[in-house]
Amino acid sequence: MKSTKKTGAKRKRSARAPRRAPPQLMEEILVMEILARLPVRSLLRFRSVCKAWRAAISDPVFIRAHLRRSAAKCPQTLDDGWPAIFSNHILFYQWQLQRRGGTSPNNNQVTFLDEFCRPFNILRYLTHCDALLFALTNTGLYLFNPATRDAITLPDSHRNDLRALGRPKCYRAGLGLDPRIGRYKVVQAFYRSVVDPDTGTGTDMGMEVFTVGDGGGGWREIAGDPPYPARRVQNALAASGFMFWRLAEPLEQEPWGILDLSLDDEEFDVTGLPDDLNPEDEFFLDVLHGRDLCLTACNSSQTILNIWVLPIADEGLCTMWDWRYAIEFTAGLCHTMALPSFSSNGIILWRAETVYCYELATDEVKVVCELRDMRYQRAREWKSLFNFSTAMPFTESLVQITSKSHQGSSWNPWIKLLML
Template identity: 25%
Template sequence: MHDDIILDILLRLPVKSLIRFKCVCKSWRTSIEDPNFIEHHYALSKSNVNRHKIFITGGVSDNMDNYFYSVDAPLQHDSVVSLLETPVPGINTLSRVSFISYSSNGIILIVFPYDLIILWNPATGESRKIPSPIPKKKKSERRQFPAVYGFGYVSSIDDYKIFRVGGKYNSHAHFEIELFSTKSNAWKLIGMFSPNNFCFEGGIVTIDGIVYMIEMADLSRNIDRSTILSFSLENEQFEYVLFPDQIQRFQDPILYVLGENLCLTRMHNLTSRDFEVWHMIKDGSMNNIWSKILTIPSMHCGRCLSPVCLMKIDGYIMLLKHKGDFEIYNSDGEQIEIVEVPGLQSSLFFNCIVPYVESLFSPKQRRI
């Protein structure tokens, strides 16, 4: 068979098959490990909804073990559920996962208590332990604040970066901003940061190398508008993204990623209990365009629904967690299905659920 035909077939295979086929012959291994092949394979997988996955981590109430699952998307009663091996041996005996990032090129950032930081490709099983940003001798000197993280890829310099807010704060509530580069394998201090009313619970997401966080309005401190604070992993600069007037009334907003767009959700406001999802389209200025893409009527929102995942599969899909089941809504805000996935433990509570696409990218690779 012609080499070009073989290569085209390999590009369309799932990651697990490609890992097996690396053992067939030396030329196949060379092709599959080629950086151009890896990038092309990932691009094809992103465009094929049948290759999309949902990464779930959680635990059960009677122990501190962490469970990691990969579930076929879209979520259905017969979705294939794979229980993944832990990224580092013995890691499931530690405390609950503190943070899970959205994936970047199929690689996920997982943070455990005490700054145990792991980059992990759940498809290949490869992982990389990141050195702690806090030197051991200084840990006792710092007043600890629960850190928050961002993670993304900067294509212009071919580097993965980890953004961290936390570490220590002083009497004026200034927090340290630190940045890790996989190329240099080192942290550096960006500076001290004074978040006027930073909403750590509102999520922190990264899109195209830009980290987004919420800064809430606080009239008692003369902050009359909520904004989104962004940080570029490339130029290492902060900028503000304004909320439109229609979103200023939001209470408890949460950031998500839907496709390549930044999304904002809320469960309640002062006049309505409808659940809304808005997404942002960049126009190259501070006045980015926001539009509402989903409304779930209030009749569904009073039953302890919790948004866990946004996906774009045949239209916008919202997954809401209600007790042990998932409720799936379409772009019209209509409930289309209640899904109980047999492969997931019924007693499992979820720390994080994020969509991702499997890839061959290695978290260990440092191309300098």
Template identity: 25%
Template sequence: MADPPPPTLNGYIPEDIVLEILARLPVKSLLSLRRVCKSWNSIISSPYFIGTHLKYGPRRGYYLLYQTMVAQIHEPSCTVVCDRTYDRISDFELPFVHAGIVGSSNGLLCVEPPYGYLSLWNPSIARFKVLPAPLPAPCLVGGYVSVTYGFTHVSEENDFKIVRISYNEFTTKLPRAQVYTLSSNSWRRIDDPIPLKPNALIYNIGCNHLPCPCIAGALHWIVRSKGSEDDGRDNKKILSFDLRDEKFGEIALPSSYMYHYDEWEYLGLFKGKLASFRFADYRCGIWVMTDYGMAESWTLLRTVEFEPGVIDFLGCTDDSGAVMIARSLREFCTVSFIETEEASHRERILLDGLHHLVFAATFVESLALLDGSESVRI
């Protein structure tokens, strides 16, 4: 008499409990479990499970550092480090030549090649998706057009969104915006007017290469403009975009350094708060908006001093609020983490080469794009 088949897992554990267990496993384990049976493969690859895993899956504090040689001697590569300890976790190369990273959110990187269209890339599952061409902005046609992006995951909608703002640095025409959503795989124009002064010359919208910060359900950029009514002075403010009602707003920067010409302003997050960083003379002033949306709540939290040789400011880590800087050291470029609470200095990451352009952002593993039929396995 033949032996009976071994009992299945579902014979002992209810299916909803199995799903809860699976949703809390790391990505590498889930990719292996897809081979167990067709039903598990179908469950793990479903949009519902991918969204559930984003919500309940492991959320290790990782940080991603992207380096690319100016002379392109080596292929661009990414290094993932652990927040707090700064241990090196993994390294991988971008599947795109000469590309830059626009943003990072819930396991996806928004990548911009020098030629072609934006792509979304999930290095944890080795898949990427080339996005459709954005819609033209007729009012800006006929001149040099600059573009800035904001990229984030909208948890309420379980969707990824990209905001694209186009503007002409040499005219006073108002910028135009459009939004891409992953669920529809399409772009839409935003008719809501951008609250900028008429006849102002917009010469920069962005965050000085830092990821566009998302807080309180909105993306944020610094706008720099000039107009005759400003007597030639820079007019700087924060432009916000509410991802729910898709309307623009504005927030004032800390007034104490609104018109300094010898300093760089960066916009980002500091321990979950909207932050403005003033970087000059080997020191960085960290301003935090303690009450979001209230300009009078800007507070100079602390000033961090650096040693000579600093060539760039890379933002702050999420958990500890450590300031990240790039320093030129002989033939190498180092990335240093300076603990703002302990005033200690840790220099743990060594990046090969002489000239690096570095993008740094939070990073988590996810299954996003696993269900995309247009995704391409690398």
């Protein structure tokens, strides 16, 4: 009996090993395509993974890329900051507008973000630039990032205090980004003289600038003075390297425009208002998406809202206003918070304690949020809100105010424990 022997053994295929991407390319893809899409809260945790991740997440290039990606998303998150009456606390809450006008059981709830406590009893105004919030109070100027809980108290300025002479302080300030040097600047006005102590109307006004993170540098006076004084008690609006203020009233020869300041060359000018705007009509100014100036005005009968947009290009400030919308609206003058190009819900408007949405398809105005009916979550319980001082579109970011070693102040540690 012959034994048969199998000789047809299978041959192993000689498969080529797949080409691997260079480690540097893999790291770049990880950082810019994956980490840049994550929320700030996750990135703050991931900084503890290793030194390489900490360095990548703290890199200014990554921070700007993360900010651009966050701002490009539909800005449907509103950040509401308001001070408790007779209190020196600013409380931050976040409300999420439902996409496509949908509803949910949590539509009337806002989430507590954090608390900012400083020695003041009057919050004049609250504004923001690139997710940094700027507070103008009766005792000082404060800058903070609610997402990273980084905060600083700006140094005092001797130019902005005439109380020793029985004169009022000059409450005009603002925060903006100087695109040329990539640093944030705080600008505030001061009186050289006040001609009417009763009204506080100043005719001789100067301004000074503080560059954030400038290695301990203080306030310095801007070389040229504004051609006209800015209206008292207001924060400047910042967009694409410019600041804007409403002009003081009354003026003997009031120009038909608003005061602007270029943060690059620190020169003042006057930006004209829309030609079709009636000089008697009151109007609101807002910044859309951090780059365009928006003007909203009511007609004399308080039935039509007109909306203009002033685009601000990289090469400079445009002088031609673009009329966009005329809306039948009887609730009065509103702030414009978002336009359809960045809002799938239509035109988002805010007046007093109500947020509205104007649907372009149906020409209907709907109430999407009643701030006075909100409930907020804090310390594992829900409570009712009784007052909001402001509501604004908000994009969270890793933008740093200053290094930790030079940080002038920090968040209340007790509140930090509640947030864990």
